[in-house]
Amino acid sequence: MTVTEVGRCLLLSLVVLMSFGFDCVNARDQSSHAPEPSDWFAGDAHVHRGIGCSRSDEKEMLSPQALLEMMKPNNLAVVAVLADAGNGEMKYAEKDIPLITGKDNPESKPGRILHWDAEWHFDPSGVTFEQKMIGGHVIILGLQHGDSFFSEYTYPVLKWARDQGATVGFAHLQYLPEGIPKVLDCCAPLEIPVETALGNVSFLMEDVHGSETAIQAYYRILNCGFRPGLAAGTDYSCNFLEPLGTLLTYVHVPDRKLTYEKWVKGIAGGRTVVSRDGHNEFLDLKVNKTISPGEEIHLSGKGGT
DSSP: OOHHHHHHHEEESOOOOTTSOEEEEEGGGGOSSOSSOTTEEEEEEEEOOSBOGGGTTOSSOOOHHHHHHHTTTTTOSEEEEEEEOSSOOSBTHHHHGGGOSSSBOTTOBTTBEEEEEEEEOOOSSSSOOSOOOSSOOEEEESOSSOOOOOOSSSHHHHHHHHTTTOEEEEOOGGGSOSSOOOSOOSOOOTTHHHHHHTTOOOEEEEETTOOHHHHHHHHHHHHTTOOOEEEEEOOBTTTTTOOTTSSEEEEEOTTSOOOHHHHHHHHHTTOEEEESSOTTOOEEEEETTTBOTTOOOOOSSOOOO
């Protein structure tokens, strides 16, 4: 496996290798059925079932049964179905919000977890809704109940979610430019620096097709000493109807007993590998034979790195 092959579609949230020995294993060769080891689980953390984006002409929301079928092509273990808890750009959000209960959807099957959570946003540009705000789209995973309300900035939403014990992050890293944003668009997560520094968000997400500017923004945050997790999802159906899991997040669950709560905690803890190539490749990286993405290396004393 060449460096080009790794860089084309895989990203790691383990970012400090220092001068330690490390092993990179192309896990595609380890199994004919799944590229990842058995204690890693692939999922799509950003899926909508409502009427909007590339499904604007549809009449019905996607059913749980349809979503389960859509998990099969990329063999996903987890899908977070996000209700539109903001401006209601995705129609019929009022049908989704009551499904946020803190429990897996009853239609979930062994090896296929469907779980309802939320995305919150009121865009400053690009849509015609009266209420607008600058800040970004907030992804909320692990809510106990849903709601929809307006705020002029993201902190009240982050606090509302965190008070329920939920894990909170910002979506759409790919819409950030290389430099300082000079224009407003629908989705750029402009409040990332502030809310990350305050410890109010636990992860950052790229979606749709991702971008190199997304990873540049993520590394700028890391280089400032902050450690948010990295996640990815499709933002279906705003991804031109490409399959669920075209962008996906692998999460490490050491005891191999997958639950939605463990999967979300793994994202917050940075125990992730992100793929832009669906469920086809995986990079298994170990430092000193044992240290995996999301773990820390503690030095015994001063020395070169």
